[in-house]
Amino acid sequence: MFSILAIGLSSHMRSNNNDLIHIDHLMKLQIFNRKSYVSVFRGLTEPSALVPFYSYDAFQCDSKAQRPLHSDGNVTIAALFSLVNYYCMDIYDSRCEEEKAIQFKLRSYQFTLAFIFAIEEINRNTHILPNTSLGFELYNVINNHLDIMRETLLFLIGMRINIPNYTCRRENKPAALLTGTSWEMSIQIGRLLNLYKYPQITFGRFDTILSDRGQFSSLYQTAPRDTFLSHGIVILMVHFSWTWVGLVLIDDHNAAEILSNLRGEMDRNRVCIAFVEMIPFNWMNSDFKSRTMHPQILKSSANVVIIYDVTKSLYAIIIYISIHSSAWKVWIIKSQWDVTTDVPYFIFDPFHGSLIFAHPHAEIPDFRKFIQTYKPSKYPGDHILALLWNTYFNCSFSGPDCKSLVNCLPNASLEMLPGNALEMDMSEESYNVYNSVYAVAHSLHEMTVKQVEIHHHSNGAVNTYPWEVHPYLKNIHFKNGAEKLMVLDSQRRLDAEYDILNLWNFPDGLRQKIKVGTFSPNAPQGQELFLSDHMIQWGIRFPELPHSVCSESCVPGFRKSPQEGKAACCYDCTHCPDNEISNETDVDHCMRCPESQYANTEQNKCLQKAVTFLSYEDPLGMTLTYLALGFSTLTTGVLGVFLKYHHTPIVKANNQTLSYILLITLIFCFLCPLLFIGHPNTATCILQQYTFAVLFTVAHSTVLAKTVTVVLAFKITLPGRLIRWIMISRATNLIIPVCTLIQLVLCGIWVSTSPPFIDSDAYSEHGHIIILCNKGSTIAFHSVLAYLCSMALGSYTMAYLSRNLPDTFNEAKFISFSMLVFFSVWVTFLPVYHSTKGKITVAMEVFSILASSAGLLGCIFVPKCHVILFRSHRNVLHHVRNKGHFKGKVNFPA
Structure with a gap:
C-alpha cells in the first residue's frame, strides 16, 4: 500500500522578534506605548488570517496540536502545514521565550480543509482506486527552515527520531510528497527528496527555477505558468490610460526576469515606470528598514502601484502602508496574496478598489458545505479546530484529551468566524492542493491498473516503490471533481487565463473580491481583455476613474515634447507648426495637411481649401x-x-x-x-x-x-x-x-x-x-x-x-x-x-x-x-x- 505526504509551507512571517518589526514602526509613530502595543496590534489584525491570541488555558492543548491528525485507510496521505505562529507577549521581557502567544493562520488552514475534502471525495468516487480507502496524516509545524527539514526527515524515517538514510516504513510508504507555497522551502525540500527520487508536487505559484529538471527531476508543479501575466497587467494599464505606474518587487531570483518582461511590455505600449522598489528577500532578518523605501511608494505621483509578488518580507510594509491611509493608491496585485484575509482592516481601507489578477478555477461542488459541517464533533482529532472553537465560540475543554468541548455557541461553524477570517470559497492555492491530491490519486490508479494487468496471475499484493510513480505523474491528465481537465506537465498546458477581481470593502469591514473581467492571452489581438468598467469600485480618494500620468495629456492641436533626462511619459505640450494638425491626444508628431487642405485655427483637423485665382470679381x-x-x-x-x-x-x-x-x-x-x-x-x-x-x-x-x-x-x-x-x-x-x-x-x-502651364499654389494664401x-x-x-x-x-x-x-x-x-x-x-x-x-x-x-x-x-x-x-x-x-x-x-x- 502507498501513502502520500503533503507538506504545506506558509508564506507568513517567521516566529521571532523580528516578526514584530511593523509593531516597532507603530511604536515609533507613537500610536501606542510599550505597555499597550499588544492590544493595539490585536485591534489592527482582527479579524484576519492572523487571528487573536487565545487564552493561556489552551496552551495545554498546544502540544497535542503539534501531533499529526490521523485517519486510517488502505492508502494514507500525510500533510505538513504551518497553521500557527508564536509571538512573544512582550519583546522587551526576558521571559519572552517562556510566555508566547499563538496566532492562527486560517488561510493555510483552508489548505488542510481542501486536502481532507479531496481525500473524502475520492473515497466516494468508485472510478478512482476502487476498493481502496484513503487515509491521511496532517502535521502542524512552525514555518522555518530548521523545522521544515526536521519534519521532512522524520517523514522519510517514519519515526520521531532523526536517523538519516534509515526508514522504518516497510509498508505504506508515501507515494508522493506535496510541498507548499514558498519556493525556497520547495527547493530546500526538493534537493533532499531528489536524492531518493521521491515524487514531489508543489501547489504554490509556478516558479521557473523549480522547472529545472536537472536539479529537480522528481518535482512537479500544479500551478499554471504566469507566461502572459506581464502582458495582461500592461494591457490593463492601457485600457485605463495609466502611463505612470510604480512597481514593487521582491529581490529574488525571479526579479530580473519579471522586471525585464514588464519593461518590455511597457515600452511597447508606452507605459512608464515611476519607481521600482526592490525589497530584499530576507528583509525581515536584515537591517534594511522600511523608512529607506517608503517615501517613493507614499510620495510618488503615480496613483497606480503594481505589487507583483508578495511574501513574508512584504507583510510589515503592507501594514505600514495601510496605517498611512493618506497614501491612497490603486494596487494591482497577484492572486497569491490573499488581501481579503492577510491585511489588517482599517476604518478607511487603502486597499479598497484594488485589482487582482487571479487564475480562474472551477467552483468545487459541496466544498462550502464541507466547511460548514467541519466541526470538532465530526473531527475530534483536529486539535487546531478545537482551539479555534475555544477561541471564537467561548468553548472550554472538559478533559485532558483536549477533545471534549462544552458551553459552546449553539450551531457554531467555521462560517461564523468573525470578519470573514476564513474564506468559504476555495482559494487558488487550495484549488491547487485539491488538484495535487487528484493527480497523485489518478497516477496511483493508473499504476495499479497497469500492475494488475502485468501480474494478473498473482494472488498477492504488488509491492511498489515511490519512484515508480514518476512515469505516470509525468503524463497524467485527468478530470477533477468539477469535471475540469487538468494536465500536470507544464509543457503541455495551455497558456493561463486570468480573472480580474475588484476588492470591495463593505461598510461593515468585510472585504469581498468581485469578478469584473477576464484576460485571455489566446484571444484575438485587441480582444484579450474583457472588463466591466461599471462594476469597478475605486478607492475613497477617487470619485471617478483614477488618473495616473506623469504629464497631462496633450489635447488635439498639440504634440508631445520630451523633457530632457526624464521618462518618455514625462513631456511638455507644444503647439503644432503651421498647417500641421493633431486630431488625437498625446501624439508624438503632428501631421501635415495635404496640399488641397489647410489646418483650422485649433489645428485639430484639416479643412478643404477654396480654389481661387485673380478673378474679375476680385x-x-x-x-x-x-x-x-x-x-x-x-x-x-x-x-x-x-x-x-x-x-x-x-x-x-x-x-x-x-x-x-x-x-x-x-x-x-x-x-x-x-x-x-x-x-x-x-x-x-x-x-x-x-x-x-x-x-x-x-x-x-x-x-x-x-x-x-x-x-x-x-x-x-x-x-x-x-x-x-x-x-x-x-x-x-x-x-x-x-x-x-x-x-x-x-x-x-x-x-x-x-x-507655360497651369499650376496651383497651395501655400501662399492660407x-x-x-x-x-x-x-x-x-x-x-x-x-x-x-x-x-x-x-x-x-x-x-x-x-x-x-x-x-x-x-x-x-x-x-x-x-x-x-x-x-x-x-x-x-x-x-x-x-x-x-x-x-x-x-x-x-x-x-x-x-x-x-x-x-x-x-x-x-x-x-x-x-x-x-x-x-x-x-x-x-x-x-x-x-x-x-x-x-x-x-x-x-x-x-x-
Missing part, C-alpha cells in the same frame, strides 16, 4: 481690369486725335505710320493684362506671355525705328545715295519686323522646350489654392525680358544721339523718359516678382505691363495731343519752321 482684379480698359480707351482716343489731325505739321513731323503702329500696339498692350485675369487655362497661359512679349517688341521696335529715322534725317550733313534711298524708301521701318521676328524665334524656342500660370522655363522668360530691355536701351541710345536736334522734330526727351519709365518698372518688377507669391505675383506682372505701356503713351503722345488740342496756334507750318531754327528747305516725313 477687388484687385476688378481694379486692374478697369485700368486696362481705361488706358486702352485713352489710347484709342489718342489714335483718333492723330487720325483727325493727320494733316497738321506735328503729326506729319512725327512719322504718321510709325505713330499709328505704336498707338495700335499700345491699345493691345493695355488689353493684354485681361489675359492674366480670370480662371487660367492652357491657352491663356501661353497667350499671356507670348502676347506680352510680341506686343512690347513691336512697341519698342517702333520707337527704335522713329528714333533711327530722326537721327538719319538730321545727323547726316552730306547724305549719300544710300542714306537718301533709306530715307525715301522708309527702310527704317524694317526694324519692326526684324526685331519682332527675333522675339518670335525666342518665343518659339520657349514653347518648344518648356511652355485656406486657399491659387490657380495660376507657371512660366515654365524661367530662363526663357528672363531672356524675353532681357531682349525687350536691350531694345529699350537701343532706343534710349538713339534718343541720346538726337538730344540736340530742333524741338519740333525731336522726341529725344520724351523717348528717354519713356525708356526710363520702362526700365524702372521692370527693374522693380523682377525682385518683387520673385519675393511674392500667389495672386500678388500675377497682379504685379499686370501692373508692370500697364505701367510700362502708360509710360510710352504718356511720355510720347500726351505732349503732342496737348499741342494739337490746346495749342493749335503752335501746330502750323510757319510756327514749326520758325521754331526749327533751320535754314533752307526741310522735307517733313509724311
Whole structure:
C-alpha cells in the first residue's frame, strides 16, 4: 500500500522578534506605548488570517496540536502545514521565550480543509482506486527552515527520531510528497527528496527555477505558468490610460526576469515606470528598514502601484502602508496574496478598489458545505479546530484529551468566524492542493491498473516503490471533481487565463473580491481583455476613474515634447507648426495637411481649401481690369486725335505710320493684362506671355525705328545715295519686323522646350489654392525680358544721339523718359516678382505691363495731343519752321 505526504509551507512571517518589526514602526509613530502595543496590534489584525491570541488555558492543548491528525485507510496521505505562529507577549521581557502567544493562520488552514475534502471525495468516487480507502496524516509545524527539514526527515524515517538514510516504513510508504507555497522551502525540500527520487508536487505559484529538471527531476508543479501575466497587467494599464505606474518587487531570483518582461511590455505600449522598489528577500532578518523605501511608494505621483509578488518580507510594509491611509493608491496585485484575509482592516481601507489578477478555477461542488459541517464533533482529532472553537465560540475543554468541548455557541461553524477570517470559497492555492491530491490519486490508479494487468496471475499484493510513480505523474491528465481537465506537465498546458477581481470593502469591514473581467492571452489581438468598467469600485480618494500620468495629456492641436533626462511619459505640450494638425491626444508628431487642405485655427483637423485665382470679381482684379480698359480707351482716343489731325505739321513731323503702329500696339498692350485675369487655362497661359512679349517688341521696335529715322534725317550733313534711298524708301521701318521676328524665334524656342502651364499654389494664401500660370522655363522668360530691355536701351541710345536736334522734330526727351519709365518698372518688377507669391505675383506682372505701356503713351503722345488740342496756334507750318531754327528747305516725313 502507498501513502502520500503533503507538506504545506506558509508564506507568513517567521516566529521571532523580528516578526514584530511593523509593531516597532507603530511604536515609533507613537500610536501606542510599550505597555499597550499588544492590544493595539490585536485591534489592527482582527479579524484576519492572523487571528487573536487565545487564552493561556489552551496552551495545554498546544502540544497535542503539534501531533499529526490521523485517519486510517488502505492508502494514507500525510500533510505538513504551518497553521500557527508564536509571538512573544512582550519583546522587551526576558521571559519572552517562556510566555508566547499563538496566532492562527486560517488561510493555510483552508489548505488542510481542501486536502481532507479531496481525500473524502475520492473515497466516494468508485472510478478512482476502487476498493481502496484513503487515509491521511496532517502535521502542524512552525514555518522555518530548521523545522521544515526536521519534519521532512522524520517523514522519510517514519519515526520521531532523526536517523538519516534509515526508514522504518516497510509498508505504506508515501507515494508522493506535496510541498507548499514558498519556493525556497520547495527547493530546500526538493534537493533532499531528489536524492531518493521521491515524487514531489508543489501547489504554490509556478516558479521557473523549480522547472529545472536537472536539479529537480522528481518535482512537479500544479500551478499554471504566469507566461502572459506581464502582458495582461500592461494591457490593463492601457485600457485605463495609466502611463505612470510604480512597481514593487521582491529581490529574488525571479526579479530580473519579471522586471525585464514588464519593461518590455511597457515600452511597447508606452507605459512608464515611476519607481521600482526592490525589497530584499530576507528583509525581515536584515537591517534594511522600511523608512529607506517608503517615501517613493507614499510620495510618488503615480496613483497606480503594481505589487507583483508578495511574501513574508512584504507583510510589515503592507501594514505600514495601510496605517498611512493618506497614501491612497490603486494596487494591482497577484492572486497569491490573499488581501481579503492577510491585511489588517482599517476604518478607511487603502486597499479598497484594488485589482487582482487571479487564475480562474472551477467552483468545487459541496466544498462550502464541507466547511460548514467541519466541526470538532465530526473531527475530534483536529486539535487546531478545537482551539479555534475555544477561541471564537467561548468553548472550554472538559478533559485532558483536549477533545471534549462544552458551553459552546449553539450551531457554531467555521462560517461564523468573525470578519470573514476564513474564506468559504476555495482559494487558488487550495484549488491547487485539491488538484495535487487528484493527480497523485489518478497516477496511483493508473499504476495499479497497469500492475494488475502485468501480474494478473498473482494472488498477492504488488509491492511498489515511490519512484515508480514518476512515469505516470509525468503524463497524467485527468478530470477533477468539477469535471475540469487538468494536465500536470507544464509543457503541455495551455497558456493561463486570468480573472480580474475588484476588492470591495463593505461598510461593515468585510472585504469581498468581485469578478469584473477576464484576460485571455489566446484571444484575438485587441480582444484579450474583457472588463466591466461599471462594476469597478475605486478607492475613497477617487470619485471617478483614477488618473495616473506623469504629464497631462496633450489635447488635439498639440504634440508631445520630451523633457530632457526624464521618462518618455514625462513631456511638455507644444503647439503644432503651421498647417500641421493633431486630431488625437498625446501624439508624438503632428501631421501635415495635404496640399488641397489647410489646418483650422485649433489645428485639430484639416479643412478643404477654396480654389481661387485673380478673378474679375476680385477687388484687385476688378481694379486692374478697369485700368486696362481705361488706358486702352485713352489710347484709342489718342489714335483718333492723330487720325483727325493727320494733316497738321506735328503729326506729319512725327512719322504718321510709325505713330499709328505704336498707338495700335499700345491699345493691345493695355488689353493684354485681361489675359492674366480670370480662371487660367492652357491657352491663356501661353497667350499671356507670348502676347506680352510680341506686343512690347513691336512697341519698342517702333520707337527704335522713329528714333533711327530722326537721327538719319538730321545727323547726316552730306547724305549719300544710300542714306537718301533709306530715307525715301522708309527702310527704317524694317526694324519692326526684324526685331519682332527675333522675339518670335525666342518665343518659339520657349514653347518648344518648356511652355507655360497651369499650376496651383497651395501655400501662399492660407485656406486657399491659387490657380495660376507657371512660366515654365524661367530662363526663357528672363531672356524675353532681357531682349525687350536691350531694345529699350537701343532706343534710349538713339534718343541720346538726337538730344540736340530742333524741338519740333525731336522726341529725344520724351523717348528717354519713356525708356526710363520702362526700365524702372521692370527693374522693380523682377525682385518683387520673385519675393511674392500667389495672386500678388500675377497682379504685379499686370501692373508692370500697364505701367510700362502708360509710360510710352504718356511720355510720347500726351505732349503732342496737348499741342494739337490746346495749342493749335503752335501746330502750323510757319510756327514749326520758325521754331526749327533751320535754314533752307526741310522735307517733313509724311
